[in-house]
Amino acid sequence: MTAPLLSLRGVSKSYGQIHANQGIDLDVAPQSIHAILGENGAGKSTLMKLIYGVEMPDTGEMLWEGEPLKLTSPAVARRYGIGMVFQHFSLLETLTVAENIALVIDGRKAELIERITTLGREFGLEVDPLAHVHALSVGERQRVEIIRCLMTNPKLLILDEPTSVLPPQSVTKLFETLKKLRDSGVSILFISHKLEEIRAVCDHATILRSGLVTGNVDPREHDAHDLARMMIGRDM
Numbered sequence: 001m002t003a004p005l006l007s008l009r010g011v012s013k014s015y016g017q018i019h020a021n022q023g024i025d026l027d028v029a030p031q032s033i034h035a036i037l038g039e040n041g042a043g044k045s046t047l048m049k050l051i052y053g054v055e056m057p058d059t060g061e062m063l064w065e066g067e068p069l070k071l072t073s074p075a076v077a078r079r080y081g082i083g084m085v086f087q088h089f090s091l092l093e094t095l096t097v098a099e100n101i102a103l104v105i106d107g108r109k110a111e112l113i114e115r116i117t118t119l120g121r122e123f124g125l126e127v128d129p130l131a132h133v134h135a136l137s138v139g140e141r142q143r144v145e146i147i148r149c150l151m152t153n154p155k156l157l158i159l160d161e162p163t164s165v166l167p168p169q170s171v172t173k174l175f176e177t178l179k180k181l182r183d184s185g186v187s188i189l190f191i192s193h194k195l196e197e198i199r200a201v202c203d204h205a206t207i208l209r210s211g212l213v214t215g216n217v218d219p220r221e222h223d224a225h226d227l228a229r230m231m232i233g234r235d236m
C-alpha cells in the first residue's frame, strides 16, 4: 500500500477497569474508504475520540503522514485535516444553512453561499444555502454537516454511523458522495456495524471486538458470515 495517511501503533485506552481499546494497529491509506466495524461496545467510538482529539491514548503511537500525531483537542485535529461528522447533528434549527456554516467558517456570506453550492454540485451534496434547517430532511441536514467539514479541506473525514439516521434512498446517495470524495483525494473513516453496507462501499475494514482488532481485511473479499465471525466471534 502507498504510505498511510494515518497510522496507529499499539494504541490503548481504558476507563477504569474497562479496556475500551487494546493495542490497536491501524493504517488508513490515502484516498480510501476505511470501515471501523464492530458491534455495540466494541470500542469504535473510543477509537474515533482518539483520532479526533477528544481523548488521549494511554499508550501507543499515532502517526500522520509518517510523523508523530499529538492530538490534544478536536481543534488540533481539524488543523491537521481531520474532520468529523457526528451521528447526532449539531445544526441550529432556526438558522439557515449558510448561517450555520458562517458560525464556524470565516468568509463573506456571498462567498460561503457560492462554496456551499459548488461543493453540493461536485459531491452530490445539494442543499439550498438559504433554507432554514428546520425545513430540511434528515438527509439534507447530514449533507450540511458534511459540507461544513469539507469547508476546512480535510484529508480525513470520520463519519460515525452515518446511515443509522437515513432512509434507504439517502443511503445510496450518501455512498455516491463518499466515493466521489475518495476519488477527489479525501480518505473516509466509516464507523458502522452494518456488514452489507461496509461490503458495498468500503475498500478496507478494521474489525474490533471487545477493544481488540480481530481483522484487517478488504471487505469485498469476504462474505457477511466471515465478517460476522470476526465481529462477534461466531456466525450471525
Ligand code: ATP
Binding pocket: 015, 018, 019, 020, 038, 039, 040, 041, 042, 043, 044, 045, 046, 047
Ligand atoms: P456503541 O456502538 O454502543 O457506541 P462502541 O463500539 O462505540 O459502541 P465504545 O463506546 O467505544 O464502543 O465503548 C467501549 C467500551 O468502553 C464499552 O464497554 C463502554 O461502556 C466503555 N466506555 C466508553 N466510554 C466510556 C467512559 N467515558 N467511561 C466509562 N466507560 C466507557
